[in-house]
Amino acid sequence: MKASIIQQSAFRLITAKSASFPDGNRAAFESIEAHLRSLKGRKFYGLVYETEKGVEYFAGLVPDSDLEERKFAALGFEITEVPEGTCARLKLEDWLSKTDQIGPCFGAMIQEFGVDSSRPQMEFYRSMRELHLLLPIK
Numbered sequence: 001m002k003a004s005i006i007q008q009s010a011f012r013l014i015t016a017k018s019a020s021f022p023d024g025n026r027a028a029f030e031s032i033e034a035h036l037r038s039l040k041g042r043k044f045y046g047l048v049y050e051t052e053k054g055v056e057y058f059a060g061l062v063p064d065s066d067l068e069e070r071k072f073a074a075l076g077f078e079i080t081e082v083p084e085g086t087c088a089r090l091k092l093e094d095w096l097s098k099t100d101q102i103g104p105c106f107g108a109m110i111q112e113f114g115v116d117s118s119r120p121q122m123e124f125y126r127s128m129r130e131l132h133l134l135l136p137i138k
Contacts, residue, residue, distance in 0.1 A: 003088040003109055008122075008134060010084040012059035013045055014072040021055040028059035035075065036061075046123035047080065048106075058120075082120065087134040088113045096129035102133065109135045 014127045018024040025046065028043040033039060048055060060080065063069040073079055088109045092098055106121055115121070119136035126132055 002014055003090045003112070003135075006087050006089050006134075007138075008082075008087045008136075011032070011045070012061060012069065013058075013082060014063055014081045015047065015058040015060045015071060015078045015080045017078075018057040018059065021057040025057050025059065028057070031072050032059055032061050032072075032077070035072065044125040046125070047082070047120040049120050050117065082122070083118075085116065085119055086137050087119075087122070088137055089135075090133045091126075092131045092133060094129055096128065102131075104133060105133055109133070113137045 003127040014032060016028040018028040029044065031075065037043065042064070045060040047058040047060055049058075050056075058078075059082065061072075069079060090097070090105055090109060092101065092105065095102075100121070113135060114137055116136040116138045121136065122134040124134060
């Protein structure tokens with residue numbers, strides 16, 4: 001697998017923190033999905049922050065409007081601003097059968113490119129078949 005280098009624009013996400021990584025990640029996504037009529041056409045992300053306490057994971061949804069963002073904020077969801085910057089991107093096809101490869105893929109990219117730890121590592125769920133792993137680099 002070969003990573004490409006991209007410029008990621010800044011964006012905002014409605015986020016829910018995982019109670020435990022990785023076991024609580026699915027529940028974090030479901031807490032957001034429960035408030036949507038449909039998942040079709042929606043953009044979902046996973047944000048990974050490495051802290052002194054370990055890995056913190058946030059499920060994220062790109063809001064479709066200011067109104068939706070305000071609605072989720074009123075429900076208690078955090079709104080997270082993801083800053084722009086350079087990322088190494090690796091596309092993982094048929095990712096549902098390869099979830100055990102996500103961590104090692106990030107590890108390999110960190111070895112090759114380093115990491116900008118001021119920004120989160122990201123998973124962009126492009127579709128049920130395609131996942132983009134986005135590693136912030138300097």
